[in-house]
Amino acid sequence: MTKNYKFLVLTTALLAVLVVGLGAYTRLSDAGLGCPDWPGCYGFLTVPDKAHEIAAVEENFPGMELDQGKALKEMVHRYFAGTLGLLILAIALYAWRYGKHVRMPVRLPTVLLLLVIFQAMLGMWTVTMNLQPLVVMGHLLGGFSIASLLWLLYLRNHSRPVPGGDPGARALQGWSMAALCMVVVQIALGGWLAANYAAAHCVGFPLCEGSEAFSLAEVFHLPMEHANYEYGVLSYESRMSIHLLHRFGALITLLIVGAAMWRVFKGAYSRTIKNAALAVGAALATQLTLGIALIYMQIPLLMALAHNLMALLLLLTLVRLCYLQKRKC
Template sequence: MTKNYKTLVLCTAILAVLVVGLGAYTRLSDAGLGCPDWPGCYGFLTVPDQAHEIQKVQQHFPGAQVDQGKALKEMVHRYFAGGLGLLILALAVYALRHAKLPHVPLRLPMVLLLLVIFQALLGMWTVTMNLQPLVVMGHLLGGFSIASLLWLLYLRTHSQPVFGGDPGARASLGWSLSALVVVVIQIALGGWLAANYAATHCIGFPMCAGSEAFSLSSVFQLPTEHSNYEFGVLSFESRMSIHLLHRFGALITAVVLLSAMWQVFRSAQSQMIKQACGWVVAALVAQISLGIALVQMSIPLNVALAHNLMALLLLLTLVRLCYLQKSKS
């Protein structure tokens, strides 16, 4: 395996994290419909700002008001996402051409290629279906999945299994995998919260004002047909319930992760695995702190963005832990 390929994997993984951050920033700044069409913006490859371009916009999008700031955020995200897709394509082509070389994964780059194609479709549907919540949540989970698989590919290209190195690690792998599943579910709940614009619908901490109206059935209520889902269409009670369930999920996630990390830490012999447990706990503490700050500070944009990125970091630390446990067992 060439050094250039390893560098390409690393750069692609870093770009995936950046794209997730740009997507979160676009969503949190309400710029998801900054461009009402796809893949261009009002029919242009860049944001229209000239007089003759605005005139064409009015011809093809009657009554449209071009918000330069929101449109720019949306197009920057699209171009970076497009660059990520090209890099993943390059990884897949390399894997196909060098599939016979040792330690060159083939299935993982192919899965990534299929996933990024589907992610592009979700990006298109996000716009053409006017921020339909299920599509928005799927798009968020797709971004997290791509970043996680690229991180796993990076780990596989930069380290080799050490069989017999830590007999206690495999025994506790189930704990880490269970923690990983719980974190994914909690991220999905966060995505559902964001897709339904429920962040501001829970006043108070740790419970919401009016939490007696909580309804589990309304959490999973699918929004009825609307021409536009921007800023949310569900009732206040439904969105409060979504937000409160996400808080309950955070508590459950914390308990499960701390229990799992303790089990892994005390059963593992490898210092690397023990340190990996520490990184998971550190990311968990940071994420919970950001979540509390987010509520107490009335949802500032920078803290909300940090909360999104820390969720991804927590996921990546768990992926690394699981990989280490398996490869060093």
């Protein structure tokens, strides 16, 4: 396997993390509809700023107000996401071309290419369906999935087995997989919370004021047939229930992931896997700290962005641990 291919995979994985961050920043700063069309912006390849371009916007998009700041955030995210798609295409082409002659994964790059195509469609639907929450959550999960699979591809290209294996870690693979599944569920709940603009609809800690009105049925209520979903369309009680369920999920995640990492750390023999379990624990503790701080500090933008990125880091550390347990045992 060539050094150029390894460098390409690493660069693409790092870009995927950046794209997830840009997407979160765009969403958190309410710039998801900064450009009401796709893939351009008010019919242009860049944000319209000249007099004749603004005149064309007023003619072709009557009743819409051009916010150049929001439009710029949206277009920066789109261009970085487009670059990510091209790099994933390059990885897939390289794997198809040389996969039979050089020992490298072929199916994983193919899955990544299909996923990034679907992710582009979700990006289009996010705009054309005016931030429909189910589409927005799917788009968020798609970004996390692409970053995770690129990280897995990088690990497959660079990891080396531990001599002699680690039967202690092998016996605990189920614990790590359970922790990974729980984190994915919690990320999905966080995406549903963000898609419905429910972050600010839960005052108090650890429970919300008025938490007696919590309804599980309201959490999974799908808002449909609205002209625009920007800033949310659900009732206060529904959004409070969504937020409170996310907090319950955080507690369950703490218990499951914490117990799993303790078991893996105590049961594994190799220092590599012990350190991987410690990395998951550190990411989990940091994420919970950020979540609590967000509540007390009333959701500052940069801290909310850090909370999103730390969720991705927690996911990536778990992907690495699960891979090492399978690969090195």
